[in-house]
Amino acid sequence: MDIGKKIKIIxxxxxxxxxxxxxxxxxxxxxxxxxEGGDYEGQxxxxxxxxxxxxxxxxxxxADLSGALLTAASLKNANLKGAKLDGAEVSNADFTNxxxxxxxxxxxxxTIPPKGIDYEIKxx
Numbered sequence: 001m002d003i004g005k006k007i008k009i010i011x012x013x014x015x016x017x018x019x020x021x022x023x024x025x026x027x028x029x030x031x032x033x034x035x036e037g038g039d040y041e042g043q044x045x046x047x048x049x050x051x052x053x054x055x056x057x058x059x060x061x062x063a064d065l066s067g068a069l070l071t072a073a074s075l076k077n078a079n080l081k082g083a084k085l086d087g088a089e090v091s092n093a094d095f096t097n098x099x100x101x102x103x104x105x106x107x108x109x110x111t112i113p114p115k116g117i118d119y120e121i122k123x124x
Contacts, residue, residue: 006043009039021035021036021053021054021055021056022034022035022036023035023036023050023053023054023055025048025049025050025053026048026049027045027046027047027048027049028047032045032048034050034053034055034058035055035058036054036055036056036057036058037056037057037058038055038058038059039059040058040059040060040063041059041060041061041062041063042061042062042063043060043063043064044063044064045060045063045064045065045068046064046065046066046067046068047066047067047068047069048065048068048069049068049069050068050069050070050073051069051070051071051072051073052071052072052073053070053073053074054073054074055073055074055075055078056074056075056076056077056078057076057077057078058075058078058079059078059079060075060078060079060080060083061079061080061081061082061083062081062082062083063083063084064083064084065083065084065085065088066084066085066086066087066088067086067087067088068085068088068089069088069089070088070089070090070093071089071090071091071092071093072091072092072093073093073094074093074094075093075094075095075098076094076095076096076097076098076116077096077097077098077099078095078098078099079098079099080095080098080099080100080101080105081099081100081101082101083100085105085106085107085108086106086107086108086122087107087108087109087122088105088108088109089108089109089110089111090105090108090109090110090114090119091109091110091111091112091113091114092111092112092113092114092115093114093115094114094115094116095114095115095116095117096115096116096117097116098116098117100117104117104118104119104120105117105118105119105120106119106120107120107121107122108120108121108122109121109122
C-alpha cells in the first residue's frame with residue numbers, strides 16, 4: 001500500500017468516527033494517528049510510543065511493533081495475529097481478549113505484568 005493511500009485511510013477513519021478514541025503517537029521524528037478499532041494490518045510501527053493509548057479493537061495483524069512502548073496501553077480485543085513485538089515494553093498494558101497467533105506475547109519487556117494475556121520475557 002502506498003503512503004498516499006495509507007494517509008487517506010487514516011484520515012478517513014479519524015474524521016468519520018469522532019466518537020472513537022484517536023491517539024497521536026510518536027515514531028522517531030514522525031507523528032502517527034492511530035484510532036481505536038482502526039485497521040493497521042502490516043504497518044511498520046517499530047519503536048512507536050503508545051504509552052497510555054486506548055486502542056481497543058485495533059487490527060495490528062502482521063504489524064511490526066518491535067521496540068514499541070505499550071506501557072499502560074489498552075489493547076482489549078485487539079488483533080495481534082502475526083504481530084512482531086520483539087523488545088516491546090508491555091508493562092501494565094491491558095490485552096484482555098486480544099487475539100495472537102499462539103495465545104501469548106513473545107520476547108517482550110515487562111516490569112508490571114500486562115493484563116489478560118500470557119507473555120514470554122525477552123532474553124538479552
